[in-house]
Amino acid sequence: MLAPHVGTPGALLPMLHALQETFGCIDESAVPLLADTLNLSRAEVHGVIGFYHDFRRTRPGRHIIKVCRAEACQAVGAESLLDHVRRSLRVDDGGTTADDAFTLQVVYCLGNCALGPAVMIDETLHGRVTPARFDTLAAEQREGAP
Ligand code: FES
Known part of the structure; x- marks a missing residue:
């Protein structure tokens, strides 16, 4: 799900979308993995998640x-x-x-x-x-x- 995006410019957004589509939200445990994979700080990943209101940190209702x-x-x-x-x-x-x-x-x-x-x-x-x-x-x- 995430592998196709590794190494592509601007990979964080499509990776976040893929995670949310698969799991319904962006779990906190994904942040350090994304940061390490993309050579970003955890703060940068949190910043992007927080900036876009469509990203959810908890599973939504039905x-x-x-x-x-x-x-x-x-x-x-x-x-x-x-x-x-x-x-x-x-x-x-x-x-x-x-x-x-x-x-x-x-x-x-x-x-x-x-x-x-x-x-x-x-x-x-x-x-x-x-x-x-x-x-x-x-x-x-x-x-x-x-
Ligand atoms: S102002 Fe455009 S749909 Fe409500």
Whole structure:
């Protein structure tokens, strides 16, 4: 999984992506291995992981919920939707629900600005999401509906 990237310029990012794709997160134990392999300091590896918000240090829930809070979505209620999502799921930003069903990520633009507030659940984008619609979508995911 990592071997094809060793020796190529800028190998750290593809290696981090490969680790996360395989294991769901970047485990702390990978940092010294990556640093030694790529002749980087551990601080440099930590810096890259911390800089890119898509890299996770812990395993996510079964479904990733991304709520947009960029300007266009804010103008149509994204903040109150986000407050509702946090209360409904009982998680803070970046957190995972107690049943491991959902991980909440706050993002800045999902490319659906004309149909805000925008929410992405796994790979599916939803527009004009109200708190009630969010609850329906979350319940469908919990029940395994498409
Ligand atoms: S501002 Fe929310 S999708 Fe672009």
